[in-house]
Amino acid sequence: MNLKRELKNSWIIMIKESRQLFRKKILVVPLFVFPIVMIVFFGYGMGGTVNHVSLLVVNDDTGTLSNSLVNEIGIFIPKNSDVKMFDLTYTKDMAQSEAEAKINAGEYKAVLLIPADYSDTLAGNEAVTLTLLTDQSDTTSSGIIVEVMKQVLAKTRKSPSIQLEIPEIYGSLKYIDFLTPAVIALTVFFGTVMSTGYAVAGEREDGTIVRILMTPISRGAVILGKTLHQLILQLARAVILIVAAIIIFGVTMNGSWFLVALILVIFTFGAVGMGIAISAKSEDMTSFQQISMLFTLPSMFATGVFFPLSSVPDWMRWIAYFIPLTYANDAMRIVMVKGQGLEAITGDLIILSVFSVVIFAVAINLFRREA
Amino acid sequence: MSRRTKITAVDNISFDIYRGEIFGMIGPNGAGKSTTFAMMTTLIKPTSGSIKVAGFDIENDAEKIREKIGVVPQQHSLYSDLTARENLELMGNLYDVPKKIMDERIDYYLKLVNLETHSERYTGGFSGGMKQRLSVISAVIHDPEIIFWDEPTTGLDPQTRQAIWKLAGKFNKEGKTLIFTTHYMEEADKLCDRVAIMNSGKLVALDTPENLKKMSNSTNLEEVFIHLTGEEIRD
Numbered sequence: 315m316n317l318k319r320e321l322k323n324s325w326i327i328m329i330k331e332s333r334q335l336f337r338k339k340i341l342v343v344p345l346f347v348f349p350i351v352m353i354v355f356f357g358y359g360m361g362g363t364v365n366h367v368s369l370l371v372v373n374d375d376t377g378t379l380s381n382s383l384v385n386e387i388g389i390f391i392p393k394n395s396d397v398k399m400f401d402l403t404y405t406k407d408m409a410q411s412e413a414e415a416k417i418n419a420g421e422y423k424a425v426l427l428i429p430a431d432y433s434d435t436l437a438g439n440e441a442v443t444l445t446l447l448t449d450q451s452d453t454t455s456s457g458i459i460v461e462v463m464k465q466v467l468a469k470t471r472k473s474p475s476i477q478l479e480i481p482e483i484y485g486s487l488k489y490i491d492f493l494t495p496a497v498i499a500l501t502v503f504f505g506t507v508m509s510t511g512y513a514v515a516g517e518r519e520d521g522t523i524v525r526i527l528m529t530p531i532s533r534g535a536v537i538l539g540k541t542l543h544q545l546i547l548q549l550a551r552a553v554i555l556i557v558a559a560i561i562i563f564g565v566t567m568n569g570s571w572f573l574v575a576l577i578l579v580i581f582t583f584g585a586v587g588m589g590i591a592i593s594a595k596s597e598d599m600t601s602f603q604q605i606s607m608l609f610t611l612p613s614m615f616a617t618g619v620f621f622p623l624s625s626v627p628d629w630m631r632w633i634a635y636f637i638p639l640t641y642a643n644d645a646m647r648i649v650m651v652k653g654q655g656l657e658a659i660t661g662d663l664i665i666l667s668v669f670s671v672v673i674f675a676v677a678i679n680l681f682r683r684e685a
Numbered sequence: 686m687s688r689r690t691k692i693t694a695v696d697n698i699s700f701d702i703y704r705g706e707i708f709g710m711i712g713p714n715g716a717g718k719s720t721t722f723a724m725m726t727t728l729i730k731p732t733s734g735s736i737k738v739a740g741f742d743i744e745n746d747a748e749k750i751r752e753k754i755g756v757v758p759q760q761h762s763l764y765s766d767l768t769a770r771e772n773l774e775l776m777g778n779l780y781d782v783p784k785k786i787m788d789e790r791i792d793y794y795l796k797l798v799n800l801e802t803h804s805e806r807y808t809g810g811f812s813g814g815m816k817q818r819l820s821v822i823s824a825v826i827h828d829p830e831i832i833f834w835d836e837p838t839t840g841l842d843p844q845t846r847q848a849i850w851k852l853a854g855k856f857n858k859e860g861k862t863l864i865f866t867t868h869y870m871e872e873a874d875k876l877c878d879r880v881a882i883m884n885s886g887k888l889v890a891l892d893t894p895e896n897l898k899k900m901s902n903s904t905n906l907e908e909v910f911i912h913l914t915g916e917e918i919r920d
Binding site for chain 1: 726727728748751752756758759760761762763764765776779781824901908
């Protein structure tokens with residue numbers, strides 16, 4: 315074996331490979347941008363802390379001792395952060411049921427109820443109990459808020475102690491309850507974009523789509539057929555996922571199956587459109603894979619699937635507002651965890667519908683021109 | 686005429702193809718054959734001018750044209766994860782062929798191309814020749830009036846090529862009009878009643894192979910082709 319010759323040949327092959335890669339300009343961008351996007355989203359998303367928690371303080375205290383407590387809460391800055399944790403709003407004379415309704419409606423992440431006898435009880439050297447309501451459909455944020463509140467209370471007064479009563483407003487919830495609805499939405503999104511795109515890009519590559527398009531079938535019917543296939547497939551996957559989560563992890567399904575199906579049907583339409591649109595602009599299967607990853611994977615980390623949106627930096631939260639999966643996650647959690655009805659998810663459904671209609675129209679247009 | 690992406694692929698050509706004839710389109714690379722083919726099979730629309738296929742205008746009646754034509758594409762274009770029968774059923778169903786008639790035709794055609802014992806196999810495991818034979822019968826499952834063949838024998842062994850020619854002859858005898866594009870002069874000479882020679886988007890000759898040879902004082906179609914299109918290698 316001539317080592318010099320072997321090395322030279324290897325060099326030739328390496329140059330050829332690089333040349334081929336850089337000729338596909340559409341591939342180069344995701345290839346290098348993607349790792350940066352991933353590290354940014356992972357780093358900020360997983361390593362972040364909860365801040366800007368909207369906290370309503372219902373202060374019925376007739377004395378003045380509660381002032382220092384409220385002040386401590388207001389100025390609390392979590393570790394590794396330079397931002398105050400709570401955005402405080404004050405009120406008084408609000409019943410617990412009314413406060414729960416405000417959390418249900420998403421107006422506040424937490425409500426702290428300070429009783430009228432707070433100052434008097436402490437002055438009498440007796441332990442006092444505050445009620446803390448949190449949005450327990452977001453188990454991560456809720457857990458952090460409770461822990462922080464305990465720290466602040468301990469710091470404010472050692473003795474006599476201030477106790478916390480934390481009612482379970484949605485029943486006993488675990489992290490898996492927070493995770494499951496979003497994982498279903500994520501699975502549907504990923505599965506639909508990838509399988510639709512692979513089908514279209516693959517059929518373009520092997521020429522089968524051209525044969526189909528030369529039959530009397532319209533392009534719209536081709537897309538509709540693929541969409542119906544995805545709708546059935548994804549709804550079946552969602553049902554299996556929910557049932558498995560209920561059986562294996564005891565996940566709570568507080569809401570309507572019909573609303574879950576409605577959210578997923580609308581969202582699947584959009585995801586099919588996205589898959590077709592990306593594949594119509596992709597030269598081949600490899601290009602499709604790279605470009606679709608650029609859209610799908612950041613969705614996973616920016617939209618609050620694994621951690622709450624309240625724990626991410628403001629700029630990332632803004633990105634999330636432009637990603638449809640954010641609204642699918644929100645709607646799924648509202649229905650599955652909070653058990654709320656159609657009114658509570660109307661806003662999410664409108665945004666998802668607009669996304670689906672727009673991306674579907676773009677997809678049909680691109681498919682007509684490019685397929 | 687098609688002027689997509691600023692290139693005029695086909696420019697100011699006009700010809701008629703008669704019912705029941707075998708018509709060949711030949712030309713060097715970039716001559717405009719594929720574009721003409723794509724326009725006639727309704728895949729793309731001309732930017733100006735008009736084309737009628739089976740009496741229908743491709744601009745307004747593309748769907749009616751698609752019902753009347755069958756296309757044997759250059760690629761085999763078969764679903765590799767479907768069986769031979771399933772591929773044929775798919776095409777039959779898209780053309781709305783009644784189930785009973787479709788089943789009879791599938792059995793008949795599979796036998797005709799010696800694939801009856803492979804009907805339940807996935808086509809992914811087929812050889813190139815088997816795929817092409819299946820591709821041909823996929824194009825006729827709805828009994829079209831006109832069959833378009835896009836370089837149907839490229840890359841095939843001589844036996845399969847002969848078999849494809851035989852099939853073409855059989856379909857023509859049944860009254861179907863056949864329109865070929867090919868790079869093989871022998872194929873055009875042997876099969877076609879008339880041949881159109883295209884070059885740089887224009888029609889440079891159209892006649893029977895015999896007349897074309899006489900006209901150029903040549904003994905074979907390849908010489909006519911070189912004579913009319915030049916020796917220059919095309920991109």
